[in-house]
Amino acid sequence: MKPVLLKLSEIRSHWHDNIQEGWQPEQGYIDYLEDKIKNNEYLPPIIVVAETSGYVVVNGHHRIYAQLRLGNKHIKAFVLDGTFKDTEPLRRAEGLLKEYDGRTKYKYKFCGYLDRWAAAAENHGFVNKYRSVYRISVFSVLQRLIKVISNRKR
Secondary structure, X not given: OOOEEEEHHHEEOOOOOOOOOXXXXXXXXXXXXXXXXXXXXXXXXXXXXXXXXXXXXXXXXXXXXXHHHOXXXXXXXEEEOOOOHHHHHHHHHHHHHHHHHHHOOOOOOOOOHHHHHHHHHOOOOOOOOOXXXXXXXHHHHXXXXXXXXXXXXX
């Protein structure tokens, strides 16, 4: 399977009527992607399925958003066989992995398997090196502080 170059105008999302206007992704990640695009660094192709009106994105909303913001007209994509509904197990699995990674503060980086699959299909060992800034609640900081103080008293 080889990726194809698709017009961004032919790709839509089932979650956002207009990816650029109807969605507020994390700005730091978009900046990271834009830098990679400007420097011609590798990013895996997005994953889509074909529908009668064009293509529907399965994985790659952030890359689409960054490409659109940069004014680009095309993006590299893998077109999977089947319908968007057929991809539901893939999307559900990615969501569960993201949930787990969030709980472990991305210690293991299990999510992103669709990106790693797309990169491997192009014989590339892609690893997403972006690390978001974690927001720590006052409560969790106090819990850690109490634990440290308690351990010192022993």
